[in-house]
Structure formats: structure tokens, C-alpha cells
Amino acid sequence: xxxxxxxxxxxxxxxxxxxxxxxxxxxxxxxxxxxxxxxxxxxxxxxxxxxxxxxxxxxxxxxxxxxxxxxxxxxxxxxxxxxxxxxxxxxxxxxxxxxxxxxxxxxxxxxxxxxxxxxxxxxxxxxxxxxxxxxxxxxxxxxxxxxxxxxxxxxxxxxxxxxxxxxxxxxxxxxxxxxxx
Numbered sequence: 001x002x003x004x005x006x007x008x009x010x011x012x013x014x015x016x017x018x019x020x021x022x023x024x025x026x027x028x029x030x031x032x033x034x035x036x037x038x039x040x041x042x043x044x045x046x047x048x049x050x051x052x053x054x055x056x057x058x059x060x061x062x063x064x065x066x067x068x069x070x071x072x073x074x075x076x077x078x079x080x081x082x083x084x085x086x087x088x089x090x091x092x093x094x095x096x097x098x099x100x101x102x103x104x105x106x107x108x109x110x111x112x113x114x115x116x117x118x119x120x121x122x123x124x125x126x127x128x129x130x131x132x133x134x135x136x137x138x139x140x141x142x143x144x145x146x147x148x149x150x151x152x153x154x155x156x157x158x159x160x161x162x163x164x165x166x167x168x169x170x171x172x173x174x175x176x177x178x179x180x181x
Contacts, residue, residue: 027058057085150165
């Protein structure tokens with residue numbers, strides 16, 4: 001065993017025996033090591049979240065210190081707790097990577113402006129459809145009508161309304177392909 005491990009074993013053994021000074025010394029010796037572990041394993045996240053992980057590890061050690069077997073080294077036990085807390089934090093964080101927009105405001109392209117002729121072109125395409133198909137598409141796309149409400153409006157069941165909408169979209173797509181060629 002290394003000297004650090006010997007110290008940690010003695011301190012934690014005394015802390016589990018009720019020595020609060022030994023427990024405070026154990027935590028003081030442990031905290032910088034935990035910060036290094038967390039920084040090495042989760043270095044891609046911000047410092048505040050890394051410190052939260054360290055605090056989670058320290059809290060777990062406090063709550064579970066009675067589970068440490070006194071004849072075993074402390075370091076692997078602590079490392080295992082740290083490893084699982086880091087994994088938990090990274091899982092909670094997910095794959096979201098947040099970067100302040102202000103840092104990139106000058107290089108982010110402006111939003112594309114809407115095509116001023118899009119509405120006119122859409123109306124022209126819809127006018128090429130038969131009346132029912134046009135009305136169904138307008139009700140869903142423009143008015144936001146739900147399929148359940150669409151059926152009674154056109155005298156159709158919800159399933160028939162869904163089929164009619166699908167067919168109207170197919171006709172519109174075919175017209176679009178025909179006009180694009």
C-alpha cells in the first residue's frame with residue numbers, strides 16, 4: 001500500500017469509529033484528488049458541473065462510508081464511487097453541448113428570409129387540385145384542423161379523412177414534380 005492509501009485507511013477507520021477530526025482530515029485529503037479525477041474523466045464539461053460531481057461523490061462517500069470494508073484499501077472504493085457519479089452526471093447531461101452564442105454571433109449566418117413568392121406559388125399549386133383535396137389540405141395546413149375534426153367537416157370518418165389527406169398530398173407532390181421538370 002502507498003503512504004496516501006495508508007493515511008486514508010487510518011483516517012477513514014478512525015472516522016467510522018466516531019472521530020470527527022479524522023473524518024474532516026480524510027475529506028480534506030480526498031477532495032483535491034476527486035477534483036483531479038473528475039477533471040480528467042469529465043474535462044469537457046464546465047467547472048460548475050465538475051464541482052457538482054465532486055460534491056455528489058463526497059456526499060455518497062459520507063452516506064456510504066459504513067459499507068467500506070476496513071481490511072480493504074480506500075482508494076479503489078473511492079475511485080469506483082467517483083466513476084459511477086461521473087457516468088451518472090454525463091448521462092443526465094446527455095449529448096447536449098451548450099456554447100454561448102455571444103462567442104460566435106459575428107460568424108453565425110443570419111436567418112434566411114422567407115421567399116416572398118412562396119405563398120403565391122403554394123396557392124397556385126393548390127388551385128390546380130380538385131375542390132375536396134384543396135379544401136382538405138387548406139384545412140390541415142393553413143387552419144391547423146385535426147384529423148378527428150376534419151372527418152365530420154367533410155362527411156368522412158377519421159380514417160377516411162386520413163386517406164383523403166394522404167391522397168391530396170400525393171396529388172400535390174405529383175403536380176410539384178410535374179412543374180419542376
